[in-house]
Amino acid sequence: MPAPHIPVLCDSVVTALAIQPNDRVLDGTLGFGGHAQAILNHLSDDGRYIGLDQDPAAISYCQSVFQLDSRVSIHQCNFRDIHRVLDASVPVNKVLIDLGVSSYQLDHETRGFSFQHADAPLDMRMDPTHAQSAASLLNTAVEHELATIFNQNADLDAPKLVQNIVSFRANRAFESTNDLLSVIKQSFYFRNSRRNYIAMVQRVFQAIRMAVNDELVALQTFVQTIPNYMPSGSRLAVICFHSGESKRLKRILPASLTPVQKKVIKPTYAERKKNSRAACAQLRIYEKL
Ligand SMILES: C[S@@+](CC[C@H](N)C(=O)[O-])C[C@H]1O[C@@H](n2cnc3c(N)ncnc32)[C@H](O)[C@@H]1O
Structure with a gap:
């Protein structure tokens, strides 16, 4: 192989x-x-x-x-x-x-590292025995923790994204990569550019992955x-x-x-x-x- x-x-x-x-x-x-x-x-x-x-x-x-x-x-x-x-x-x-x-890790459909597997579990743990998955982080981190994660890990000042994460989880818990994608779509303006959209999705996924794996x-x-x-x-x-x-x-x-x-x-x-x-x-x- x-x-x-x-x-x-x-x-x-x-x-x-x-x-x-x-x-x-x-x-x-x-x-x-x-x-x-x-x-x-x-x-x-x-x-x-x-x-x-x-x-x-x-x-x-x-x-x-x-x-x-x-x-x-x-x-x-x-x-x-x-x-x-x-x-x-x-x-x-x-x-x-x-x-x-x-x-x-990126290409595996059940690991949740990539936006390309839209309905994957939002996991992102490199070590699957690690306590906190990406879903659990998004469901529990307080607002200032989320802001620091995006800022520190992806140079991203994203108050609207943080707000939308908090509103999403008030209705139901994050479970899949699709849940995160829907929140990203609501949070930024991509000027009708798929390239801008993908670049932003990659930055947000990267920031969360880095936090999950410390x-x-x-x-x-x-x-x-x-x-x-x-x-x-x-x-x-x-x-x-x-x-x-x-x-x-x-x-x-x-x-x-x-x-x-x-x-x-x-x-x-x-x-x-x-x-x-x-x-x-x-x-x-x-x-x-
Ligand atoms: C970019 S890949 C390395 C590829 C490798 N050099 C090769 O030639 O195949 C990064 C790897 O590091 C592992 N990794 C990342 N952070 C780690 C850490 N803190 N401790 C141990 N492994 C880690 C990931 O699980 C992943 O398999």
Whole structure:
């Protein structure tokens, strides 16, 4: 079966991390193993690859793909809980996190991540055991919490959307992606442009997904903890997809991680043409002092 996710900036990740045959690599967002495979191609038998993901679907896919590769160990774990997997006495010298969702999660009709499955349950949890789904968040968050979610996660000042969410749930609970779409339609003026409509729907869905999965807090915890497991001279690669992630990353970066280069690495035109989901990807590389 072809992998249900195309990895972005794959060659750039391998080059920027300067992967060496004996590296001990931590991948905090294993997904469907695209970056894993590209990096493993450069590791010798003495190299090690530790892959984490919080989504059990990604874990079971990668367990079957890499089951015969003794260099690989796979853990279902949120990268904010890295202490559960790593031991500071056995450090990792190359680290990758590729933020956001996989194409599998977006395309899966029952996960509720995408507006394209209009009657899907409004779920959006990457870890299905997590307590709060998107529906439960929309049904319970107070107005100022909703306003902060849209503002912080999608740069969106949306008082009318917040008001319409509150009016909707006064009549009946949010259940499906359709419920959210109907509220978005009432809340903005799209100038008869489907492109404007889709752009707004994506921003609102992204903001809610980030809140459901507590993504910025996970990123902050990880970036502040991971240097404890990295020796001096080791490297961290972070792939972001929007300004909410990039801004937070810049704000929380500990002094022990220094950018290897000022310019962010972006996909080439050819990569963007082949994979439209790569369009917004930005790769940043840091070195541990
Ligand atoms: C963009 S995909 C990664 C794709 C992967 N690099 C590949 O080549 O297939 C992001 C993945 O990270 C996972 N993820 C996002 N936040 C996470 C977190 N805090 N802890 C663990 N996994 C996370 C998602 O479940 C998803 O599978």
